[in-house]
Amino acid sequence: MEDKKERKKDKPTSSRQIFCLSGPIHLTSVDWNNFHDRRTVAASLVQGVYILERDRQQNRRDPLAHAPPWWEFFNFHLFHILVDDVDNSIFGAIYEFKFSNFNHNHSAQNSPHYVVAFRGTINKSNTRSRDLKLDLLCVRNRLHESSRFQQAMLAVERIFAVAGNSRIWLTGHSLGSAISLLIGKNMTKMGCKVEAYLFNPPFLSAPVEGIKSEKLKHGIRFTSSVVKAGLAVAVKGLHRRPEKDDPFSLLSGWKPYLFVNPADLICSGYIGYFEHRKKMEEIGAGKIEKIATQNSIGSLLSSSEQRDLEPLHLIPSAYLTINMCQSPNFKHAHGIHQWWDPGFIGLSELHEYDPLWWMRSYF
Known part of the structure; x- marks a missing residue:
């Protein structure tokens, strides 16, 4: 039984998780005034959250962890990890931009100081049950009742309290973009219009586009x-x-x-x-x-x-x-x-x- 479990953990890693194989290595210098560069960075930071959770599931730690290059390539460091209180999965991360003479180009004034990113559903045994329950809450317009959203909202409020008027981004994919969207709405009503990059956000209506x-x-x-x-x-x-x-x-x-x-x-x-x-x-x-x-x-x-x-x-x-x-x-x-x-x-x-x-x- 133990051998089977070990073999399961040692399955080959998908190239999609490895930054040097599937990440945007073409973007060696970020122009923060360029919309396409900002899109690329925001999406990569969301992928960083996905890989953080996959590293956790596969018990990969430094120097074997695959997640760090997804933010380090763009001069961010991992400021805080958001962990679901139900299944202990990593569902979000707060990144802090590292300003330096090396990356301080003319556009750096438009770079975010912090980015709060949320992953979407991971269809693996460790996360499937919890994520699908949250997907259902999203469909029922009850996402705000989940402890995951409440944790996320509290984390964003705290980073605003710490960062003051610094530039803060919200970003997410799928379920994560729904969480970001709801946070963004709440923050706007509180007088804070946060910059948000939402990838494949769920539109909860009849699929007329088909x-x-x-x-x-x-x-x-x-x-x-x-x-x-x-x-x-x-x-x-x-x-x-x-x-x-x-x-x-x-x-x-x-x-x-x-x-x-x-x-x-x-x-x-x-x-x-x-x-x-x-x-x-x-x-x-x-x-x-x-x-x-x-x-x-x-x-x-x-x-x-x-x-x-x-x-x-x-x-x-x-x-x-x-x-x-x-x-x-x-x-x-x-x-x-x-x-x-x-x-x-x-x-x-x-x-x-x-x-x-x-x-x-x-x-």
């Missing part, structure tokens, strides 16, 4: 908007003049960076979500969409307690980047590695929500 017919997709989205707006008026009384300080409007100034792949049905809904908002404005149905974009049918039909919670995936504004490269399969489309590929081709656009729409609507 439909090939653009006409049918638009019809489904239009009908959904009308239904959501009607339900919101009936349930919440949103036919009254909206308040300037409603929660959704308060978030409008925060513009996280979202990175999505059209072939990934977990996150591709963001493409249609923002495109549909533009189309509704163009056809003169902006008032309907302004109400619909803040709500989900699931939350509107739920209990009054759940109804008061903002759907996690609905956000007013964002820089949306779409990976335009072909993905051979879902695993690649949802993976983290695509976001530092030197051959990456992306389409980026800023989508902004106007919180003062009601002034033009009512006056």
Whole structure:
């Protein structure tokens, strides 16, 4: 029995875990003013969290650990590790940037002082059960109730208390991006707009993006908007003049960076979500969409307690980047590695929500 366990631990390590084999070694000098360089660094730091947990599972320690190069290559050091209190897995990390004469180039003033990164689901026996339970909480819009999120939120609040006005980034992948998104929303409401890089963030709605017919997709989205707006008026009384300080409007100034792949049905809904908002404005149905974009049918039909919670995936504004490269399969489309590929081709656009729409609507 012991021999079997040892053989299991000694399985060959995937090249995907080894920085010199699959990491962005092409990025020997980071231009912190360059959006693509920042994307590459943020994704690599998330991968560092994944490999920290895989090192733990495989009992790999220095000098055999594979995780350190994923942050040391970019002049970060590991400031703090976040450990889940249920399964003892590593789910997050706080990195601190090491300023020096060597890396202090003209763009260094835009480098983050700290980066808080969160991994997504790891489908291994050590982590599968806990991660899948959190995925389910995310789907049910209950992620805020988990101890993992509460630990993460407390860690971010503490680093803000320590760092003061220093530049702090949030980043995450999949489930980790959902945690980052929720933290970012909370911090914005507290008056701190944190820079966030969210890779494959879950869009918790029907996978309309999988439909090939653009006409049918638009019809489904239009009908959904009308239904959501009607339900919101009936349930919440949103036919009254909206308040300037409603929660959704308060978030409008925060513009996280979202990175999505059209072939990934977990996150591709963001493409249609923002495109549909533009189309509704163009056809003169902006008032309907302004109400619909803040709500989900699931939350509107739920209990009054759940109804008061903002759907996690609905956000007013964002820089949306779409990976335009072909993905051979879902695993690649949802993976983290695509976001530092030197051959990456992306389409980026800023989508902004106007919180003062009601002034033009009512006056």
